[in-house]
Amino acid sequence: MPSRFQRIGIAGAGAWGTALANAAARAGRDVVIWGRDAGAMETMRRARENRVHLRGVTLAPSVSPSSSLHSLSGCDAVLLVVPAQATRTVAAELRSHLPPGTPLVACAKGIERGTTLFMTQVLADACPSAVPAILSGPSFAADVAAGLPTAVTLASQELDLAEALATALGSASFRLYHSDDVRGVEIGGATKNVLAIAAGIVAGRGLGASAGAALIARGFAELTRFGRAFGARPETLTGLSGLGDLILTCSSPQSRNYALGLSIGKDGGFHPSGKLAEGALTANVLVAMAEAKAVEMPLAQAVEAVLSGRCTVEEAIGSLLARPQKAEL
Numbered sequence: 562m563p564s565r566f567q568r569i570g571i572a573g574a575g576a577w578g579t580a581l582a583n584a585a586a587r588a589g590r591d592v593v594i595w596g597r598d599a600g601a602m603e604t605m606r607r608a609r610e611n612r613v614h615l616r617g618v619t620l621a622p623s624v625s626p627s628s629s630l631h632s633l634s635g636c637d638a639v640l641l642v643v644p645a646q647a648t649r650t651v652a653a654e655l656r657s658h659l660p661p662g663t664p665l666v667a668c669a670k671g672i673e674r675g676t677t678l679f680m681t682q683v684l685a686d687a688c689p690s691a692v693p694a695i696l697s698g699p700s701f702a703a704d705v706a707a708g709l710p711t712a713v714t715l716a717s718q719e720l721d722l723a724e725a726l727a728t729a730l731g732s733a734s735f736r737l738y739h740s741d742d743v744r745g746v747e748i749g750g751a752t753k754n755v756l757a758i759a760a761g762i763v764a765g766r767g768l769g770a771s772a773g774a775a776l777i778a779r780g781f782a783e784l785t786r787f788g789r790a791f792g793a794r795p796e797t798l799t800g801l802s803g804l805g806d807l808i809l810t811c812s813s814p815q816s817r818n819y820a821l822g823l824s825i826g827k828d829g830g831f832h833p834s835g836k837l838a839e840g841a842l843t844a845n846v847l848v849a850m851a852e853a854k855a856v857e858m859p860l861a862q863a864v865e866a867v868l869s870g871r872c873t874v875e876e877a878i879g880s881l882l883a884r885p886q887k888a889e890l
């Protein structure tokens with residue numbers, strides 16, 4: 562069915578941008594996907610495949626790859642799908658290409674380092690003429706691209722807009738729930754990545770399934786405390802973008818954050834794989850923001866301390882287990 566958001570732009574041609582391009586095409590939309598690397602975009606256009614970031618997935622016929630940001634200027638809505646720390650740069654570049662009032666949907670999961678801004682705040686700052694929104698939830702790019710059933714949340718301050726965008730992008734296999742709790746949705750995605758590194762460390766160290774479950778439950782307590790302190794609604798934190806994504810990312814080596822933790826847990830060293838693990842970039846800003854509001858986040862602090870080399874995995878586990886006993890709630 563035609564939509565008021567018939568022409569969808571995707572700014573960012575990584576794994577998630579490519580998967581979202583195919584999902585939007587499956588929903589019946591005409592899609593332009595932009596990437597900064599002209600050679601890679603030309604190869605994608607000819608091969609109908611993103612061989613760098615999502616090998617083996619055929620681009621839907623209605624997806625047009627481009628390396629010209631201007632090609633996004635005729636889009637009814639744009640999904641911004643670059644890493645969290647690059648979101649400001651690309652949003653600022655989009656500013657001169659998008660008509661005022663164009664919905665701009667942040668799809669990154671992180672917090673901007675230096676400014677401590679959440680993703681929609683970055684959009685409001687860098688591209689103030691656009692209408693910011695956020696898309697987040699438990700969703701591996703490969704699953705979405707393969708058309709496996711997936712459910713995520715799309716939030717905007719205007720609930721009607723969130724609903725219209727969710728309808729435009731949704732299909733039988735890609736369900737979007739709408740919300741106006743923007744802050745809640747963006748906090749879940751940013752926080753779960755840090756906790757997923759801890760979950761990977763627990764698995765890599767062979768601490769057992771019981772410890773893995775405890776980590777998810779106590780990690781969720783941290784996510785909830787942080788979320789409440791920064792204005793999230795509790796029911797959002799227990800939804801897809803909070804608890805849902807925490808469970809997914811803390812339990813699958815398919816997650817790059819979990820996989821990073823797994824390798825740290827196995828040999829104690831932090832060897833970046835070259836794959837994007839947003840939690841490693843968010844950990845220190847998350848912990849600093851928590852400390853500034855006296856929010857207790859011992860697991861996130863332990864991840865940050867291990868990543869920065871201030872303590873070993875053994876020391877981090879030892880100090881977590883030596884914490885005084887306390888009431889659960």
Ligand SMILES: NC(=O)c1ccc[n+]([C@@H]2O[C@H](COP(=O)([O-])OP(=O)(O)OC[C@H]3O[C@@H](n4cnc5c(N)ncnc54)[C@H](O)[C@@H]3O)[C@@H](O)[C@H]2O)c1
Nearest residue numbers: 574575576577578597614643644645647669670701702837
């Ligand atoms: N991959 C997933 O399963 C998945 C699912 C949900 C959310 N996300 C989130 O989406 C975001 C992007 O992840 P991804 O998996 O697509 O990463 P990716 O590493 O596959 O791709 C990142 C893309 O961004 C581009 N990029 C980086 N810096 C840029 C800049 N300054 N200007 C223009 N382009 C730039 C890279 O060239 C690359 O094409 C992350 O925040 C991630 O947490 C990913």
Ligand SMILES: O=P(O)(O)OC[C@H](O)CO
Nearest residue numbers: 698699700701816817818
């Ligand atoms: O591979 P990760 O760890 O970035 O996780 C991907 C998605 O965020 C899962 O919802």
